[in-house]
Amino acid sequence: xxxxxxxxxxxxxxxxxxxxxxxxxxxxxxxxxxxxxxxxxxxxxxxxxxxxxxxxxxxxxxxxxxxxxxxxxxxxxxxxxxxxxxxxxxxxxxxxxxxxxxxxxxxxxxxxxxxxxxxxxxxxxxxxxxxxxxxxxxxxxxxxxxxxxxxxxxxxxxxxxxxxxxxxxxxxxxxxxxxxxxxxxxxxxxxxxxxxxxxxxxxxxxxxxxxxxxxxxxxxxxxxxxxxxxxxxxxxxxxxxxxxxxxxxxxxxxxxxxxxxxxxxxxxxxxxxxxxxxxxxxxxxxxxxxxxxxxx
Amino acid sequence: xxxxxxxxxxxxxxxxxxxxxxxxxxxxxxxxxxxxxxxxxxxxxxxxxxxxxxxxxxxxxxxxxxxxxxxxxxxxxxxxxxxxxxxxxxxxxxxxxxxxxxxxxxxxxxxxxxxxxxxxxxxxxxxxxxxxxxxxxxxxxxxxxxxxxxxxxxxxxxxxxxxxxxxxxxxxxxxxxxxxxxxxxxxxxxxxxxxxxxxxxxxxxxxxxxxxxxxxxxxxxxxxxxxxxxxxxxxxxxxxxxxxxxxxxxxxxxxxxxxxxxxxxxxxxxxxxxxxxxxxxxxxxxxxxxxxxxxxxxxxxxxxxxxxxxxxxxxxxxxxxxxxxxxxxxxxxxxxxxxxxxxxxxxxxxxxxxxxxxxxxxxxxxxxxxxxxxxxxxxx
Amino acid sequence: xxxxxxxxxxxxxxxxxxxxxxxxxxxxxxxxxxxxxxxxxxxxxxxxxxxxxxxxxxxxxxxxxxxxxxxxxxxxxxxxxxxxxxxxxxxxxxxxxxxxxxxxxxxxxxxxxxxxxxxxxxxxxxxxxxxxxxxxxxxxxxxxxxxxxxxxxxxxxxxxxxxxxxxxxxxxxxxxxxxxxxxxxxxxxxxxxxxxxxxxxxxxxxxxxxxxxxxxxxxxxxxxxxxxxxxxxxxxxxxxxxxxxxxxxxxxxxxxxxxxxxxxxxxxxxxxxxxxxxxxxx
Numbered sequence: 001x002x003x004x005x006x007x008x009x010x011x012x013x014x015x016x017x018x019x020x021x022x023x024x025x026x027x028x029x030x031x032x033x034x035x036x037x038x039x040x041x042x043x044x045x046x047x048x049x050x051x052x053x054x055x056x057x058x059x060x061x062x063x064x065x066x067x068x069x070x071x072x073x074x075x076x077x078x079x080x081x082x083x084x085x086x087x088x089x090x091x092x093x094x095x096x097x098x099x100x101x102x103x104x105x106x107x108x109x110x111x112x113x114x115x116x117x118x119x120x121x122x123x124x125x126x127x128x129x130x131x132x133x134x135x136x137x138x139x140x141x142x143x144x145x146x147x148x149x150x151x152x153x154x155x156x157x158x159x160x161x162x163x164x165x166x167x168x169x170x171x172x173x174x175x176x177x178x179x180x181x182x183x184x185x186x187x188x189x190x191x192x193x194x195x196x197x198x199x200x201x202x203x204x205x206x207x208x209x210x211x212x213x214x215x216x217x218x219x220x221x222x223x224x225x226x227x228x229x230x231x232x233x234x235x236x237x238x239x240x241x242x243x244x245x246x247x248x249x250x251x252x253x254x255x256x257x258x259x260x261x262x263x264x265x266x267x268x269x270x271x272x273x274x275x276x277x278x279x280x281x282x283x284x285x286x287x288x289x290x291x292x293x294x295x296x
Numbered sequence: 297x298x299x300x301x302x303x304x305x306x307x308x309x310x311x312x313x314x315x316x317x318x319x320x321x322x323x324x325x326x327x328x329x330x331x332x333x334x335x336x337x338x339x340x341x342x343x344x345x346x347x348x349x350x351x352x353x354x355x356x357x358x359x360x361x362x363x364x365x366x367x368x369x370x371x372x373x374x375x376x377x378x379x380x381x382x383x384x385x386x387x388x389x390x391x392x393x394x395x396x397x398x399x400x401x402x403x404x405x406x407x408x409x410x411x412x413x414x415x416x417x418x419x420x421x422x423x424x425x426x427x428x429x430x431x432x433x434x435x436x437x438x439x440x441x442x443x444x445x446x447x448x449x450x451x452x453x454x455x456x457x458x459x460x461x462x463x464x465x466x467x468x469x470x471x472x473x474x475x476x477x478x479x480x481x482x483x484x485x486x487x488x489x490x491x492x493x494x495x496x497x498x499x500x501x502x503x504x505x506x507x508x509x510x511x512x513x514x515x516x517x518x519x520x521x522x523x524x525x526x527x528x529x530x531x532x533x534x535x536x537x538x539x540x541x542x543x544x545x546x547x548x549x550x551x552x553x554x555x556x557x558x559x560x561x562x563x564x565x566x567x568x569x570x571x572x573x574x575x576x577x578x579x580x581x582x583x584x585x586x587x588x589x590x591x592x593x594x595x596x597x598x599x600x601x602x603x604x605x606x607x608x609x610x611x612x613x614x615x616x617x618x619x620x621x622x623x624x625x626x627x628x629x630x631x632x633x634x635x636x637x638x639x640x641x642x643x644x645x646x647x648x649x650x651x652x653x654x655x656x657x658x659x660x661x662x663x664x665x666x667x668x669x670x671x672x673x674x675x676x
Numbered sequence: 677x678x679x680x681x682x683x684x685x686x687x688x689x690x691x692x693x694x695x696x697x698x699x700x701x702x703x704x705x706x707x708x709x710x711x712x713x714x715x716x717x718x719x720x721x722x723x724x725x726x727x728x729x730x731x732x733x734x735x736x737x738x739x740x741x742x743x744x745x746x747x748x749x750x751x752x753x754x755x756x757x758x759x760x761x762x763x764x765x766x767x768x769x770x771x772x773x774x775x776x777x778x779x780x781x782x783x784x785x786x787x788x789x790x791x792x793x794x795x796x797x798x799x800x801x802x803x804x805x806x807x808x809x810x811x812x813x814x815x816x817x818x819x820x821x822x823x824x825x826x827x828x829x830x831x832x833x834x835x836x837x838x839x840x841x842x843x844x845x846x847x848x849x850x851x852x853x854x855x856x857x858x859x860x861x862x863x864x865x866x867x868x869x870x871x872x873x874x875x876x877x878x879x880x881x882x883x884x885x886x887x888x889x890x891x892x893x894x895x896x897x898x899x900x901x902x903x904x905x906x907x908x909x910x911x912x913x914x915x916x917x918x919x920x921x922x923x924x925x926x927x928x929x930x931x932x933x934x935x936x937x938x939x940x941x942x943x944x945x946x947x948x949x950x951x952x953x954x955x956x957x958x
Contacts (some may be wrong), residue, residue: 016402017380017856018849025769032765033777035758039830040753040783043795046805050798089704096698099691108701114709117937118889120789121911122930125918126712129719134923136715176811183691193692215785222788224894229915242790242894249794249898258798267788275786276779380853407857413850416955417872429859430868464955482858627713 016034043056048264050258062256065262070236071244071260074152078227078240079220082159086216087209090167094205098175099183109172115164122163124229127154145203150232155240158226163216170212172203174286211275218271329356330391330518337386339372346372348542351384354520357424359512360523365565369463369542370522371490377520378488379403390485404480406517408489414463420474421446421459422500422548427482442462449477452511476508480515484663487512490523491526505532526566532555537563538668560672563603570646572619574602574671581671584640589617589665599674604666606634606649611664618665621646628652677751716934719927731928736904737913741932744910747821748889751828756882759836760874767844781837784830785866789894796827797898819901827895832885839881843874876951880944887940891933 015021020028052059063067086144093112115123129135131148141148148154182204186196202209224242231238239247241260248257279286332354339347347369364368371630375381377388379400388395395403408617415423425447428437439443450456453473463471472492478486491565492508493501509532523529526640527537530550538545538553545565546558557563564571573580576597581590583602590602612618621637624645628634632649639646648664718729731737766778784792793935799805800817810817847870855865893911901907910933918925 004691015399017862018852019768020862028761028765029769029771031758032762032772036762036777036780039826039833040780042805043792043799043830044783044787046795048796050795084702089701092697092704093701096701100689100694100698102698108705110706111709114713117887117891117941118713119893119911119933119937120912121893121914122716122891122933125926125930126716126915129715129923129927130712132923134921157708161712164708180689180691187690187692196691197693218786222786222791224788224790225892225911228916230894242788245790245794246898254798257794261788261794264788264791267877268783268788268791271786272779272782275782276775287827310832378857380857400853401859401861403857404859405857407854409850409854411848411850413848413854415851415869416853417875426860430855430860430864473803476857478854658866 011060040229044265044269047258047261050254051262053153053216054255054256058255059259059262061261062253066084067236067239068244068256068260071239072263073241073242074155075221075241077152078156078159079217081156083217083219084162085160086163087167087213089164089170090171090212091094093168094171094175095201097172099180112165112168112172114163115161120162120223120225121229123160125227126161127230129155149230150234151238154230155227155238158230159220159223162223162226165214166216166219167209170208170215170286171205172209175201178204205285207285211278214271214274214278218268220244221267306648310449315545324372325357327413329444329516330361331356331389332518332520333387333389334373334377335387335389337373337376337388338384339369339376339381340384347376347383349467349540350542350544352544355517356516356518358423359509359519359532359534360521361529361536362520362539363526363529363536364539364545366524367541368539370524370537371540372542373539374488374490374520374522376672377486378405378407380407385633393463398447404485405480406487408472408475408479408487408490408492410494412463414471414474414478416463419459420450420455420460420461420463420466422475423463424449424478426478426483444480446477449481452480452508453477453523468496470503474655476511480517484517487517487519489519490521491524493523493525501528508532511598530566540565557603557670560601563670563672567605568647569603569605570648572602572644573674574600576600576671576673583619583644584642588619590669592671595671596673600671601674602666602671604667604669606647607632608668609648609664609666611662618663619646619661620661622661637664684899690693691739713934716927716930719923720931723924723928727894728778728928731925732932736908737910737929739905740908740910740913740929743821743824743906743908744890745954747831747909748886748892749826750825751884751889752882754825755832756878757835759833759881760840760878762833763837763844765838767841784832784834789831789892790898792830792900793827793895794824796830796895800802800826800899806895817902818899820927821907822941823901824898824907828889828892831892831895832889835884835888836878836881839877839884840874843877847873876947876955879947883944883947887937890936903931 019025024295039291056102078245093108097108130137131141131154132138133142133149135149148157182200183196186200187193191199221240222242223240228243228246231240231243233239233243233247235244235247241264245257245264248254248260306406315367327664334350334352334354337347338345338611342513350369350373352373362373372381376383379395379398383396386396415426418426425442428445431437444461446457449625450459453476455470455473455477458466458470458474463474476492485596489508493504496504508521521533530553532552533550535547535549537547540561546562547554548556548558553566554561559567561572564567565630565669570584574588575585576592576595578597579592579599580587581592582588592600619637619639621639624636624638626633626635629649631652632651633654635648635650637646637648638644723731736789762781766781770927797804797818800807800810800823801806802811802816802818804818807817814833817826850867852865855869860868891911893909896909897912898914899945900909902912910929914926914929914933917923917929
């Protein structure tokens with residue numbers, strides 16, 4: 001038998017019929033790495049290098065600048081309002097959609113997705129049209145001395161709009177997949193509505209919820225276009241971090257602009273890392289559409 | 297049968313046409329019976345071995361079944377013959393030609409996948425025509441010939457008029473037929489089917505089984521199919537290859553396999569059987585130290601296992617001449633009644649069949665003697 | 677609560693909270709999304725058809741739409757091509773760093789557009805990291821349409837990859853093996869069997885990338901140069917109209933873009949309906 005094995009001629013085509021040749025594989029991997037490297041990794045690297053170009057001291061000095069500090073504070077404030085608001089909405093909408101059958105459900109899901117297909121600039125514009133000086137409610141608001149556009153409330157509204165679908169979009173398919181049996185069982189055992197939600201539904205969707213909140217937060221802190229339209233760009237007052245980057249950049253304070261940008265880039269990296277960990281560890285407990293959930 | 301007859305006529309005609317285009321494939325349309333020889337095939341996946349030196353001669357035109365439990369290596373063997381995987385060592389010959397060095401696309405085998413693997417974006421027609429259309433230009437038949445051949449094959453598999461359907465519009469049985477037609481279209485030297493009826497319900501299975509036999513008899517391809525269903529294998533195949541844990545246990549006709557199982561595994565795997573641990577001493581068989589009236593023949597002395605089928609027993613009167621057991625239960629199985637017995641001190645369980653109308657012993661002690669049996673010495 | 681239930685004709689359920697959750701969701705949706713968008717459309721509809729047409733065919737508007745569309749189209753084509761390769765490589769091949777590469781694909785979703793904008797500009801400006809080598813060759817990337825295309829490629833990249841990946845994962849290996857047993861070489865198997873099944877998701881990803889690119893603002897304005905008629909994108913023109921307090925003009929352009937988004941959305945749904953009909957579930 002060993003003789004026979006030795007007599008076996010050299011194999012000509014050992015390649016599996018369902019993959020490409022080594023050469024093709026190498027070329028394709030090379031192309032993919034090059035493309036992703038050039039378009040994704042390289043810009044990320046540039047942000048940090050440019051930020052630290054003037055040295056660590058200059059970097060932290062730029063971050064301690066009062067206008068920068070106030071931009072950071074405003075960004076955190078806006079996210080602290082927008083994210084919980086959308087979280088609440090996401091929970092309510094997904095509960096209603098997943099646990100009951102009613103007419104117009106498909107339309108409702110489509111409408112929830114709507115903000116994703118609207119240009120960020122338009123997301124800001126709609127609030128200017130409503131609440132701006134020449135907007136529908138502009139004069140009325142002015143008579144009460146309330147300012148929404150070109151002030152913090154406008155920034156919050158625009159941010160809520162652009163991050164509107166994130167939590168709902170993650171939770172709806174997840175809750176639909178899980179059906180209503182758990183809840184029905186809990187209620188048959190005597191649990192109340194809120195108890196059922198808190199003890200049965202929420203633990204079932206907690207990782208999906210975190211996933212949605214994570215993406216919602218990243219977008220809320222990083223939104224530029226929509227916020228730019230409603231902000232008014234008043235330094236130290238209505239500038240979020242992304243807007244502050246623009247101002248610094250246009251003032252040729254490049255190092256400072258990149259310093260602020262590096263903070264947001266760090267946020268993006270942390271978001272990606274947590275997201276990846278969630279996908280690896282709890283992939284099963286995220287929505288089956290989770291992969292596509294963050295598309296748009 | 298009309299379709300089959302027409303297939304032969306058409307095939308002869310098309311064969312002549314194709315032969316004019318491509319001398320290479322002439323005479324192969326109806327499956328030039330091709331011997332397939334498998335020599336000492338070993339296949340390991342990483343650490344674990346799937347096949348341990350399997351050798352097998354498949355005669356041209358034969359319909360052969362690879363039968364075994366899951367994990368026995370039967371699908372691995374089929375895929376090695378097809379060239380979808382490559383052996384760690386050993387050879388595969390198609391006729392006299394070493395096929396081991398050829399890639400799957402050059403082996404010219406028809407392979408029917410368990411889940412059909414039809415191309416979803418193509419019509420039935422395009423699915424069947426695929427193998428002809430991807431040929432190098434010099435060997436590619438004209439579209440007219442392809443068309444004729446596809447329609448003939450559709451008649452053969454009894455799906456005339458479905459050429460414009462998409463696979464998603466077909467039933468499971470219909471998809472299976474399309475998959476077979478697609479495999480036959482390339483004039484394969486060998487036809488290989490992986491659990492061809494596995495995904496179908498029982499009734500369709502039986503129909504397709506008979507139909508596959510008919511197609512085989514008319515086209516004459518050397519055909520190998522994998523199954524875990526012994527009824528299917530024994531009914532359909534000329535010869536059955538029983539596999540277990542990467543080895544061939546026995547190769548033989550249905551009669552050989554059923555009546556003359558070569559190994560304990562085969563005896564156990566095929567049909568119903570009882571196994572009792574016995575001892576051979578001076579030509580006699582002992583159970584728990586008592587002779588049971590069976591002549592050991594030439595079997596070596598020492599511990600052994602006695603196999604017999606529940607139906608192959610007769611009652612004996614005295615305990616000394618048979619296997620004495622206490623009835624522990626009985627149940628009706630089809631036309632017979634199966635009685636469960638416990639024998640000896642350690643209560644070895646075994647079963648016997650009695651006529652359904654007989655007054656089945658409900659309890660008590662009876663003694664039986666196998667009329668046909670096999671003794672396999674214990675290895676250890 | 678019963679009122680909401682009656683309006684939408686829901687089926688009875690023992691689970692409580694339908695009225696309050698749906699009521700809240702609908703109210704919130706209306707206040708944040710529906711009413712503001714309705715206001716935009718209302719503002720546009722205050723124009724007569726002639727006035728609207730005059731704005732829509734204004735030379736600068738047409739030029740801006742053309743720049744937005746043209747650049748987005750090129751970027752989406754680049755993304756379709758490379759996205760297909762990236763998705764294939766990430767799903768099918770095993771190599772060191774694959775998981776990192778897979779995770780990094782989502783960067784454009786996570787990285788704020790303004791950050792991407794200034795980073796890309798720093799790379800491609802005439803004095804930038806790469807630009808300094810291209811400038812002497814007469815290749816101008818930043819402050820030209822090329823720069824816009826690069827920013828939009830960055831933005832659209834994940835759409836194609838993430839739409840294709842699950843579909844590639846689901847390709848049945850048996851189908852590829854079937855092609856091989858039928859005599860197809862690898863090139864034929866890819867061209868005739870694999871690519872046709874990837875066409876619907878590829879088109880979907882392409883349209884998603886295109887739609888996103890047309891509306892994109894933040895990453896583009898830094899690298900574009902924003903020269904009217906040449907490198908001025910439609911969203912920027914909306915901002916400019918707003919700064920001129922020309923709300924109606926801004927609304928009109930915005931409405932045109934909304935209509936475009938709607939058409940894209942329709943296209944995606946048609947593609948998916950077609951794919952479902954054609955490929956079904958085998």
